Amino acid sequence: MKTAGDVPIPDHSFEAERNQYHSTKILKELVRGAPPDSLKVLGVIEKDLCIPILTFVYGEAQLNGIGALVSLARLRQEFYGAQPDDDIFRERLHKEALHELGHTFGLIHCSLVECLMYLSNTILDVDRKGRAFCRHCQRALNSKIEPGRVSKWTGR
Amino acid sequence: MDRKVNILVVDDEEIVRDSLSSWLIDDGYEVAAAENGTKALEIFPSREWDLCLVDLKMPGIDGIQLMEEFKRQVPDQLVIIMTAFATVDTAVKAMKEGAYDYMVKPFNPEDLSITIRKIIEHQKLVRENIFLRKELKKQYRLHDMISKNHKILEIFDLVRTVAKSNSTVLIQGESGTGKELLARAIHEESLRREAPFISVSCASLTETLLESELFGYEKGAFTGADSLKRGKLELAQDGTLFLDEIGDISLKLQMDLLRVLEQKEFRRVGGSGLITITSRILAATNRDLKKAIEEGKFRNDLFYRLNVISIHLPPLRERKEDVPLLVEHFIDRFNIEMDKKVEGVSDGAMRVLMEHDWPGNARELRNVIERAMVVAKDTRISEADISLPASRKEGTNGKSLGDIEKDHILRILVENRWNIIRSAQVLGIDRVTLYNKIKKYELKKEVGA
Secondary structure, eight states, X not given: OOOOOOOOOOGGGEETTTTEEEHHHHHHHHHHTSOTTOXXXXXXXXXXEEEXXXXXXXXXXXXXXXXXXXXXXXXXXXGGTSOOOHHHHHHHHHHHHHHHHHHHTTOOOXXXXXXXXXXXXXXXXXXXXXXXXXXXXXXHHHHHHOTTHHHHHHOO | OOOOOEEEEEOSOHHHHHHHHHHHHHTTOEEEEESSHHHHHHHGGGSOOSEEEEESOOSSSOHHHHHHHHHHHSTTOOEEEEESSOOHHHHHHHHHTTOSEEEEXXXXXXXXXXXXXXXXXXXXXXXXXXXXXXXXXXXXXXXXXXXXXXXXXXXXXXXXXXXXXXXXXXXXXXXXXXHHHHHHHHHHHSTTTTSXXXXXXXXXXXHHHHHHHHHEEOTXXXXXXXXXXXXXXXXXXXXXXXXXXXXXXXXXXXXXXXXXXXXXXXXXXXXXXXXXOOSEEEEEESSOHHHHHHTTSSOHHHHHHHTTEEEEEOOGGGOTTHHHHHHHHHHHHHHHHHTOOOOEEOHHHHHHHHHSOOTTHHHHHHHHHXXXXXXXXXXXXXXXXXXXXXXXXXXXXXXXXXXXXXXXXXXXXXXXXXXHHHHHHHHTSOHHHHHHHHHXXXXXXXXXX
């Protein structure tokens, strides 16, 4: 894993009417600027993100692609009028970053509330879910990372 | 495993289509997208869509028009209208035109999730409901017969049991109660189902004709017998011979039939060779055979020979709970035959149908529904579409003797399916008198009756 430097936010991603940034446009730039040998690239941004059809998103990723993006704006306690709390903030970032990276490995949303791949529509959803993938998502993830391991897991 | 949920997204803005589609794909749905109404209508017939998300304002076919077209093709299609312009008028219009919901772009992610999950749950319940109704109907059904009356359900059970045997079955019941349908059901449930089911209406033939119809004749047996003719008894070999209106056959034929049943052999008219019977005999009558025996019109020994297994079909007025079930059954059937889309009957129409006495039983109900479906202008049969003959409970106040006679003759004719011989017998008059009265009162057989 490598931590890259700052990447400029493309001007055309700013949605003036909504005072938010279009995550898909930023994600495209992020992937275009990624080193050629990157397996996955995760962008972290302070700005509040949206897509045209939704009022906001915590992040966005390319399903089976390499790029993932997470916004910090709605993960901070301050956004909800509460006192800052670094532990809660880190916990949320951990979950959302892994969730978006999960999409890049082809994982779709999971119906289990405790799974990292559960769709978070509210900050309560983010807080409620666990720090790990459920058994099924973990198995699907393993099959992408180490295809040979699945046969051992399933025994078939 | 549950099948994938199919969602069709229709929006002229590429960016909206793409972002909504990818959000839905991430959530595990099967998604197809179309950029306009024309393209959407091309894609639409390719699968069963659980939900269509349609943009309101699009060039060409707009969202409401597109939804109408979807619903014309699939009346229960669930559609959510999306718009960037929130106005009460368009929202009301969309809902009035049958949209399941109306959403203003951009959506709150939680609202979108909840709405879609609600729809999926709703769809699942609808499918479960349809499945359960079908399963329930199966229990109420025996081939072409349908009932939830406990007596009839017991008969269905009995039929399933006796069908496997070769015993003679005597089915009794008023006209129109489904005696022939039951006989066919016995045949279909039996091991003889691949062999022919031959039905003979004994009341419609004279004694001589019935004899040659049943036994057949050899060439030259009588004037006009210029070739060999096999009788129904022979044609039904290995299958089932159904003798309808057995109570109407002459005493001579009763004797012949008794001999055939006892000896399991017969000769063609004018023939000498014996033919062995391998068919099963089922018989039916709407007459009270015990009374006919007392009156010397029916042979006691033939009755006991036929009555090995006795089934009495109750009239429809004694099982009114079957009226709604039969109405639905006949509507389904005539919708196919007439290529119509009648959905049911109004509460008022059902009340009229439930109050009627049904002297002609299920057959009369079938005719009434058939007629109503021909005249109905709406997708629901109304009270005005229902045409019923005068009820037997109807009062006679203010009616002339002629009116009462006319009503009575018509009722007897309907009850006896316009069989002139039988109707004349019931009325206690000869055939010529009955013909004269039909002419005098200008009585006409209804189409389908």
